[in-house]
Amino acid sequence: MKKAFIYDLDNTIYAVSSISKILFADLFALIENSTEHDGNIEGIKLELQRRPYQLVAKEFCFSENLTGAGFDLLNNMSYDDAIHPFPDYNEILLLEGDRFLVTTGFSKLQWSKIRGMKIEHDFLEIHIVDPSNSIRTKRDVFADIIARHGYDISEVVVIGDDPKSEISAAQELGIETVLVDKTSQFPEADVDHRVTGFSEFRLLYQNL
Ligand SMILES: [Mg+2]
Incomplete structure (x- = not known):
């Protein structure tokens, strides 16, 4: 039993897809405006909806700078919609x-x-x-x-x-x-x- x-x-x-547009808007914008990753924007977006940020940042070769910026965003974020x-x-x-x-x-x-x-x-x-x-x-x-x-x-x-x-x-x-x-x-x-x-x-x- x-x-x-x-x-x-x-x-x-x-x-996650039901909230991801609002939830990730700032983070996706940050990533799209950066070149400090491996360039696979669609892959990054998809994985961010499924897996912890730290793992995705590592997998897609985010620079230390971008990893930190995304981290700060998420660390202070709440979802209120x-x-x-x-x-x-x-x-x-x-x-x-x-x-x-x-x-x-x-x-x-x-x-x-x-x-x-x-x-x-x-x-x-x-x-x-x-x-x-x-x-x-x-x-x-x-x-x-x-x-x-x-x-x-x-x-x-x-x-x-x-x-x-x-x-x-x-x-x-x-x-x-x-x-x-x-x-x-x-x-x-x-x-x-x-x-x-x-x-x-x-x-x-x-x-x-
Ligand atoms: Mg899960």
Whole structure:
């Protein structure tokens, strides 16, 4: 029986694409007006909607100067416009078990999105993994949650959209994984389950 479900936020609870135009306007402008990267503007924009800034800056060879400028922008940013979870979000509230939210990103920005969606009371604990001020990883947070609550590894499920992030962190600890792959983006990903949304997710676990 599963006792704890650990959720990712970005592209798991809501679609980053629904807010990215407003959210990234200043950052995209900064990058477009700079030549201090590898030139693949479309690739950079796409990856910024999926992965932590620091990793994207590294991958696309941002200069130290550009990396710092983008970092300062994001570190001070909050998102104050409309933001909504996926329409089937309520399904997860019907699933028995403790809910945790673990997300990587800038603290101020991640909290503004969580509060904007008014979902902060739906989770027993919320953890922001912010690489800009801590070396703690998602794996560390998962391990800490399991230890503090005394769960057996077999009682925990991690659900997220990124095979390289929460999915691999969970796998390193032997936690069951569910990949949210709405557009069959990762057909090769080695996961325990894959779903296109939370209705499917609830069906997987509601009677276990
Ligand atoms: Mg995500």
